[in-house]
Amino acid sequence: MxxxxxxVATGDMMEAGTNNSISITLVGTYGESRQTTVxxxxxxxxxxxxxxxxxxxxxxxxxxxxxxxRLFLEDAWFCKDVRVTAPNGTLYRFPCYQWLEGVTTxxxxxxxxxxxxxxxxxxxxxxxxxxxxxxxEAYRWKNFAQGWPRCLNVDSIxxxxxxxxxxxxxxxxxTGFLIFxxxxxxxxxxxxxxxxxxxxDEMRTIFSRTKGRDIGGCLESxxxxxx
Numbered sequence: 001m002x003x004x005x006x007x008v009a010t011g012d013m014m015e016a017g018t019n020n021s022i023s024i025t026l027v028g029t030y031g032e033s034r035q036t037t038v039x040x041x042x043x044x045x046x047x048x049x050x051x052x053x054x055x056x057x058x059x060x061x062x063x064x065x066x067x068x069x070r071l072f073l074e075d076a077w078f079c080k081d082v083r084v085t086a087p088n089g090t091l092y093r094f095p096c097y098q099w100l101e102g103v104t105t106x107x108x109x110x111x112x113x114x115x116x117x118x119x120x121x122x123x124x125x126x127x128x129x130x131x132x133x134x135x136x137e138a139y140r141w142k143n144f145a146q147g148w149p150r151c152l153n154v155d156s157i158x159x160x161x162x163x164x165x166x167x168x169x170x171x172x173x174x175t176g177f178l179i180f181x182x183x184x185x186x187x188x189x190x191x192x193x194x195x196x197x198x199x200x201d202e203m204r205t206i207f208s209r210t211k212g213r214d215i216g217g218c219l220e221s222x223x224x225x226x227x
Contacts (some may be wrong), residue, residue, distance in 0.1 A: 004052040004061075005085040008038050011078035011097070012045035018068075018077035022100075025065040026084060028058025029121065035067060042077060061092045062124060064108050068100045076101045082108065 004026060010016050021040050026033040031054075039048045061084050068077060079096040086092070093111040100106055107127055119125045142153040 002054045002057045002087045004033070004054065004058075004087065005049070006036075006038070006052055007047050007049045007083045008042075009047045009080040009082070010042045010044055011080045013078065014044065015076070016044040016078035017042045017046075018075040020068055020070045020075045020077060022077065023067045024052070024082070025067070026052055026054070026058060026061055027063040027065065027123065028061045030057060030059035033058065035065075040071070057087065060090075061086065062110055062121060063127065064094050066096070066100060066106045066108065068105075069103045074102060079106075 006024060006026075008022070008024070010018075019041050021037065022042065023035050023037045025035045033052050033054045036050065036052045038050055042048065064082055064084070066079060066082070077100045079098065079100060081096050082094040084092045084094070094108045095111050096106070096108050098106070107130075109124070109127060114124075116128065119128060140153040141150040144151050
C-alpha cells in the first residue's frame with residue numbers, strides 16, 4: 001500500500017470557491033490511482049488536504065486529473081495549485097491557476113519545465129497534443145479589415161472561455177475607474193466644454209487632477225506629455 005498526501009488550494013479571489021464536487025486522480029510512470037473525492041465545499045483562499053491510497057507505488061507523478069461535477073447548481077471553481085507528497089517524501093507541484101466550469105476533467109502537468117523532446121511517456125505526448133489543439137481552437141483569428149492587424153474570431157468576449165476573458169474582478173474595477181474618471185472630467189468642465197482650449201497648460205491642468213490615483217485596484221498611468 002502506497003499513501004500519497006495531497007493538498008488542493010483554491011484561489012483567493014472573489015467567487016473562487018465552489019460547492020460542487022471535486023475529485024482527483026494521480027498519474028505516475030508506473031500507473032494511476034483511483035479517482036478520489038477531495039471535497040464538496042471549497043472556500044476562497046483555503047486549502048484541502050487528503051490522503052490517496054494506492055495498491056502500489058505509482059512512480060514519479062507526472063500528471064493529475066481534476067474532476068468536477070455538480071450536484072444541483074453549477075458553481076465554477078478556481079484552482080490555484082495542487083501539491084502531492086509521495087511515500088518517499090518527494091514533493092510534486094502542479095500549478096493550475098484556471099477556472100473549472102460545468103462537468104469537466106482537467107489534466108495538469110507537473111510544474112517542472114519540459115521541452116517536447118523530454119516527453120518520453122506517451123501520456124505526456126498526448127497531453128501536449130491535446131493542449132495545443134485546445135489553444136488553436138480557443139485562439140482563432142480573422143481579418144477585421146484589409147490592412148488591419150488580425151483579431152480574435154469572436155463577436156463578443158462572452159464567447160471566450162472564462163480563463164481567456166479578462167477577470168471579472170479586474171473588469172469591475174476598471175468599470176468603477178471609468179465611472180470615477182467620467183464624473184471627475186464632468187465636474188472639471190471637460191465633458192461639456194464647447195469652446196477651444198486656451199493653451200496646453202490648461203489641458204494639462206484638467207488631466208493631471210487624477211494623476212496616479214488608485215481606484216478600485218486600478219492605477220491610472222500618468223498623462224502623456226502633450227508637447
